[in-house]
Amino acid sequence: MKKFLAKSFAIPLALALAAPGFAQAKTRAAKAAPTEKTYYGDISDSMCGAKHKMPGSPAECTAACVKAGSKYVFVRQGKVWEISNQEFADLAKLAGEHVRLKGTRSADGKSITISELAKSTPRKRAAKKVA
Numbered sequence: 001m002k003k004f005l006a007k008s009f010a011i012p013l014a015l016a017l018a019a020p021g022f023a024q025a026k027t028r029a030a031k032a033a034p035t036e037k038t039y040y041g042d043i044s045d046s047m048c049g050a051k052h053k054m055p056g057s058p059a060e061c062t063a064a065c066v067k068a069g070s071k072y073v074f075v076r077q078g079k080v081w082e083i084s085n086q087e088f089a090d091l092a093k094l095a096g097e098h099v100r101l102k103g104t105r106s107a108d109g110k111s112i113t114i115s116e117l118a119k120s121t122p123r124k125r126a127a128k129k130v131a
Contacts, residue, residue, distance in 0.1 A: 034104045040120055041076030043094050049073065049080045059096030066095065074101060074112055082111040090117045098122045
């Protein structure tokens with residue numbers, strides 16, 4: 001009888017202590033799951049990245065580099081992400097332009113899959129006030 005009572009208290013106690021761990025693991029998995037977000041940045045090529053090396057406009061440079069075998073990339077605040085779906089319809093049209101991109105980043109954070117792409121105007125940063 002004592003063994004039965006000990007087990008009847010031990011099992012619920014073990015489950016109660018393990019429950020927060022399961023909830024925390026579920027929360028971590030939810031945070032790690034990729035979600036679609038909107039980003040603002042530039043469409044460039046993998047050869048040039050954030051800084052275009054050819055003379056002329058960024059659009060001309062990107063088009064020439066892609067024609068030479070480079071791949072399209074998305075540049076945001078100096079960080080370069082590979083574009084997973086290179087065949088996306090508007091990439092060639094918006095090469096070298098500032099865009100609003102709606103997409104999902106990969107789990108490793110090195111690439112992005114585009115779902116929507118539209119031209120955007122770069123936002124000017126406000127000047128810092130000097131006191």
